[in-house]
Amino acid sequence: MINLEEIKSFLLDYSGPEIKLMEVCGTHTSTIVKSGIRSLLSKNIKLVSGPGCPVCVTGSRYIDEAVKFAFSKDYTVLSFGDLLRVPGNEMSLSEAKALGGSVEIVYSPMEAAEKAINNPEKNYVLAAVGFETTIPAYALLLDNLIECKISNVKLLTSLKSIGPALDWLCENESDIDGFIAPGHVASVTGVSVYRLLAEKYRKPFTVAGFEAEHILVAIYDLVMQIVKGRYEVHNLYKSIVSDKGNEKAMEIIGKYFELSSAYWRGMGIIDSSGYTVRENYRDYGIEIPVREEEISNKSKGCRCGEVITGKIEPYECALFGKGCSSTNPVGPCMVSHEGTCGIYYSMYG
Amino acid sequence: MCVAVPGKVIELNGKMGKVDFNGNVVEVNVSLVDVEVGSYVLVHAGYAVEVVKRELAEELSNLFADLEDVL
Amino acid sequence: MGNSQKITMVHGSGGSATRKLIQDLFHKYFQNDALDKMEDAAVLDISSEKIAYTTDSFVVTPIFFQGGDIGKLAVCGTLNDLLVMGAEPKYLSAGFILEEGMDIRDLEEIIKSMALTAEESGVKIVAGDTKVIEGSGGIYINTSGIGLINHKPFHTSNVKPGDAVIVSGPLGNHHACILSHRMNIKNAISSDCAYLGEMVQNLIKANIEIKAMRDVTRGGLATVLNEIAESSNTTINLTESSIPVDPEVKSFCDILGLDPLYMANEGKIVCFVSREDAEKALSIIKNSRFGEKAAIIAEVSERENVPVTVTTRIGGKRILNVLQGEGLPRIC
Numbered sequence: 001m002i003n004l005e006e007i008k009s010f011l012l013d014y015s016g017p018e019i020k021l022m023e024v025c026g027t028h029t030s031t032i033v034k035s036g037i038r039s040l041l042s043k044n045i046k047l048v049s050g051p052g053c054p055v056c057v058t059g060s061r062y063i064d065e066a067v068k069f070a071f072s073k074d075y076t077v078l079s080f081g082d083l084l085r086v087p088g089n090e091m092s093l094s095e096a097k098a099l100g101g102s103v104e105i106v107y108s109p110m111e112a113a114e115k116a117i118n119n120p121e122k123n124y125v126l127a128a129v130g131f132e133t134t135i136p137a138y139a140l141l142l143d144n145l146i147e148c149k150i151s152n153v154k155l156l157t158s159l160k161s162i163g164p165a166l167d168w169l170c171e172n173e174s175d176i177d178g179f180i181a182p183g184h185v186a187s188v189t190g191v192s193v194y195r196l197l198a199e200k201y202r203k204p205f206t207v208a209g210f211e212a213e214h215i216l217v218a219i220y221d222l223v224m225q226i227v228k229g230r231y232e233v234h235n236l237y238k239s240i241v242s243d244k245g246n247e248k249a250m251e252i253i254g255k256y257f258e259l260s261s262a263y264w265r266g267m268g269i270i271d272s273s274g275y276t277v278r279e280n281y282r283d284y285g286i287e288i289p290v291r292e293e294e295i296s297n298k299s300k301g302c303r304c305g306e307v308i309t310g311k312i313e314p315y316e317c318a319l320f321g322k323g324c325s326s327t328n329p330v331g332p333c334m335v336s337h338e339g340t341c342g343i344y345y346s347m348y349g
Numbered sequence: 350m351c352v353a354v355p356g357k358v359i360e361l362n363g364k365m366g367k368v369d370f371n372g373n374v375v376e377v378n379v380s381l382v383d384v385e386v387g388s389y390v391l392v393h394a395g396y397a398v399e400v401v402k403r404e405l406a407e408e409l410s411n412l413f414a415d416l417e418d419v420l
Numbered sequence: 421m422g423n424s425q426k427i428t429m430v431h432g433s434g435g436s437a438t439r440k441l442i443q444d445l446f447h448k449y450f451q452n453d454a455l456d457k458m459e460d461a462a463v464l465d466i467s468s469e470k471i472a473y474t475t476d477s478f479v480v481t482p483i484f485f486q487g488g489d490i491g492k493l494a495v496c497g498t499l500n501d502l503l504v505m506g507a508e509p510k511y512l513s514a515g516f517i518l519e520e521g522m523d524i525r526d527l528e529e530i531i532k533s534m535a536l537t538a539e540e541s542g543v544k545i546v547a548g549d550t551k552v553i554e555g556s557g558g559i560y561i562n563t564s565g566i567g568l569i570n571h572k573p574f575h576t577s578n579v580k581p582g583d584a585v586i587v588s589g590p591l592g593n594h595h596a597c598i599l600s601h602r603m604n605i606k607n608a609i610s611s612d613c614a615y616l617g618e619m620v621q622n623l624i625k626a627n628i629e630i631k632a633m634r635d636v637t638r639g640g641l642a643t644v645l646n647e648i649a650e651s652s653n654t655t656i657n658l659t660e661s662s663i664p665v666d667p668e669v670k671s672f673c674d675i676l677g678l679d680p681l682y683m684a685n686e687g688k689i690v691c692f693v694s695r696e697d698a699e700k701a702l703s704i705i706k707n708s709r710f711g712e713k714a715a716i717i718a719e720v721s722e723r724e725n726v727p728v729t730v731t732t733r734i735g736g737k738r739i740l741n742v743l744q745g746e747g748l749p750r751i752c
Contacts (some may be wrong), residue, residue, distance in 0.1 A: 035736050108395030133393055134393065212732070240402070241399075346744045372671065373600075373605050373668065392675075
């Protein structure tokens with residue numbers, strides 16, 4: 001059986017044709033940078049980050065809507081820490097708060113229910129952003145709200161499904177040879193969506209966990225597959241991910257949410273790639289009509305869209321570290337802890 | 350996208366449970382997984398996403414065995 | 421003082437209520453020659469060539485936590501700041517800003533704690549002030565301190581390629597302890613709040629040349645190492661697997677997406693010694709109070725294009741930047 005040292009040797013010494021791999025999970029991006037994995041790969045293995053940060057792929061209009069609610073007399077916006085400093089076309093939620101807008105931080109969707117019960121006179125808008133790993137948490141929140149007859153919380157949704165985005169990338173970015181598939185999304189959705197993509201585009205997908213070893217082994221697996229012309233889906237995170245995923249979680253997602261088209265920064269509008277609150281629960285959701293978005297003057301020069309789709313690496317953006325830094329972000333990729341630019345900046349400077 | 354950590358279920362109370370992460374105890378919604386006290390679960394955003402199916406201590410050796418199986 | 425009495429604006433008026441508060445609390449616990457004189461300023465006999473002088477303010481909530489309280493923090497924090505300059509702390513001042521509504525019993529506990537910590541550390545609190553403002557029962561403390569310097573001061577310009585870096589114990593405990601209260605996560609993590617005088621005295625007595633020393637507070641180890649690398653024009657190479665972190669703290673960090681390298685400590689120092697002195701210095705620290713889990717974690721090299729690098733657990737290499745943003749816990 002091969003061991004880690006042999007895998008490391010192989011990856012460092014690889015001198016075959018150039019291979020480009022993409023990972024599509026912000027937490028994978030973070031582990032890769034934190035473990036210094038790129039320093040262990042040969043120059044011929046290129047690793048790019050994809051649209052794995054739900055905050056980053058959300059358009060600026062979403063933030064504008066949230067900011068409107070923050071300044072609205074009757075509402076308080078609840079948001080995760082990450083989202084606070086993401087710039088909208090006018091300002092971020094954090095700036096809105098400093099100007100007197102009503103914004104509070106929460107650490108889990110469940111907290112929204114607690115706040116609503118403890119403050120029945122307030123109306124809350126929860127900035128609900130996430131992929132399939134987080135969507136069940138919002139569904140459980142809705143369960144709770146309905147059961148306890150709480151009506152002073154609404155979800156402002158920007159919920160997305162990674163599968164259609166992967167499809168778009170395979171269609172439009174043909175130079176990606178293989179994908180490190182997101183481990184925790186797969187634990188909810190199962191692995192079948194990657195099978196369809198692998199067959200359709202003849203590219204391998206390997207589901208990986210979140211330790212450095214998981215990722216190195218996944219990279220090795222992908223390189224070996226590519227070199228041999230294979231395009232299979234390998235699950236290398238079996239302790240958490242099963243073929244079918246978590247069916248109860250998918251069921252509760254389906255109970256409250258339905259697929260709809262959604263706007264992705266850097267990719268445009270993609271069909272059936274977003275989740276919105278179902279008709280019979282519409283009282284709990286606030287929908288923003290989907291539109292193509294352009295980069296505002298305020299964010300001129302922002303190339304987040306190209307970073308998210310793996311076209312460029314953060315340091316190739318002229319603003320990286322110059323006009324755009326963690327203290328003064330121009331785009332969401334620099335702000336979010338799962339954002340590629342933010343991660344690169346915090347670890348590379 | 351997914352800061353998620355494995356912990357041990359130490360108490361169950363219907364939909365909710367107490368999960369211990371090396372001495373840190375958090376209330377977690379366990380309604381989407383089938384667990385008993387003593388199971389390990391992966392927790393994200395206040396809910397248990399999945400049961401950890403194999404011994405965490407053997408994760409790495411299992412990983413290499415899985416690799417061997419597929420390649 | 422009475423059972424459920426609260427601080428009110430009257431206590432801050434400067435009149436009889438103020439005098440009573442000072443007599444019954446501050447003066448009762450902070451007794452010494454200088455303070456007993458109750459004059460406008462303390463007159464001190466300082467017999468050394470140089471003194472070190474520092475100030476810090478403490479605004480932490482909760483004010484009582486596992487392992488300490490805001491008072492103990494206010495004393496240890498300022499004393500450690502003096503210590504890491506190579507000074508022997510001698511005198512402190514303590515200024516209090518109290519919000520109306522603060523429980524007088526709590527105030528008494530904090531003052532007692534400060535008095536005890538000062539006494540154990542061999543320093544005197546010789547000047548003080550109290551103000552009362554409107555609010556909701558909070559307390560803010562400023563301490564400033566004087567220490568005597570009787571030998572070559574530690575300065576980062578002494579740091580040279582080849583030097584070893586020692587951290588006196590596991591990282592992140594204080595920060596994790598405070599956050600645990602706020603985040604509703606139940607654990608037994610204790611703040612590491614402590615005065616490290618004995619440890620540093622032991623090193624000096626053993627004639628170890630201390631090139632530079634810092635306490636690892638806000639911004640964490642990462643920020644401190646970057647500062648030292650910049651000011652000494654060197655590169656510091658950290659070995660990830662040698663950094664001590666308690667398992668409970670590590671898991672706490674994992675849950676919240678935090679990194680121990682960026683978390684605040686209140687009883688940890690990092691010190692730079694020569695390669696030759698490293699093992700001996702480590703042994704001395706490990707045998708001193710609060711230093712049992714000390715470790716050599718990095719070595720200094722010629723300046724490369726970045727100040728601090730990390731050799732990761734898996735053998736990769738990356739850069740360690742200073743703290744960006746606020747270090748808010750993340751979820752997703």
